[in-house]
Amino acid sequence: MFPKINDHVYIQIASEIEKENKQEYKSRIAEMEDDSILMEVPIPVEGGKMKKLYMGDELSMYFVNDEGVKHYFNTYVLGYKSDNIQLVRIRRPELDSITKVQRRNFLRVIAELEVAVRTEKNVRFIALTEDVGGGGISFYVDPTYKLNEEELLHCWVLLPYKNGTIEHVPIETEIVRMKKLETGRNLVMLKFRNIADIERQKLIRYCFERQFDFRNR
Structure with a gap:
């Protein structure tokens, strides 16, 4: 299953620096497209400033379904869209790549x-x-x-x-x-x-x- 519009997603960004690699951010799904997903600019889960993402950034993400089960997938940033607020466009994952088991193998x-x-x-x-x-x-x-x-x-x-x-x-x-x-x-x-x-x-x-x-x- 895919996340739905207004679902919250939780994000970790690929980094060689361990501290940055473990930082978790949250966002909200704004739009679903055929090959991509648009989400709000993420912020740290603990609170703080919005996190600027760059084209090509590799992301490990999860969302929680109505039964409380976490679903994980990997993706990367495609670009941006300016609406009333700026949105981040990410690659829509293949359905069979979404799993209940966490995987941190970024696109390397x-x-x-x-x-x-x-x-x-x-x-x-x-x-x-x-x-x-x-x-x-x-x-x-x-x-x-x-x-x-x-x-x-x-x-x-x-x-x-x-x-x-x-x-x-x-x-x-x-x-x-x-x-x-x-x-x-x-x-x-x-x-x-x-x-x-x-x-x-x-x-x-x-x-x-x-x-x-x-x-x-």
Whole structure:
């Protein structure tokens, strides 16, 4: 079942920062469209200022039906609509993806992609990603490149689509965590600090193509 107009929904936003990842927000369904849902701008459950959402943000959501059962689904932000109040447009989930079991697997896919990296000190190198998503990426790097948490990196991710086209997506990122691997390499986990909406949509498109491939294996 889908949420209904005027139903309240509860939201968590994908983030590499644990504190942000656990923050819960609430909103209200305003309109239902064929392929999307419009909801009010969310606010923290505990109260506070409205939370600005960005195109491509990945959301884990639930609503409660008339019997008091929670129904969970994952989605992402498509854009906005200005009515009497501003509304947020999110992707309408497939009916069979709505579950009574909570799942926090945001739209991030395993993918070995080439990424060109430039540090703030103008050090440049090429790395391979472990995964990519609408809100962040992870890549492997040789430990000879000295990187630190909270450091800003400029990245260009190469995206090969199924139709044969290739896109280079520029992103300003921030290192949120690093992990030393048994192979000797470092796994660098990044969140997006600055990315154009059109570039984020290119990443989302690539992720959905990858998800479709996985489902059909």
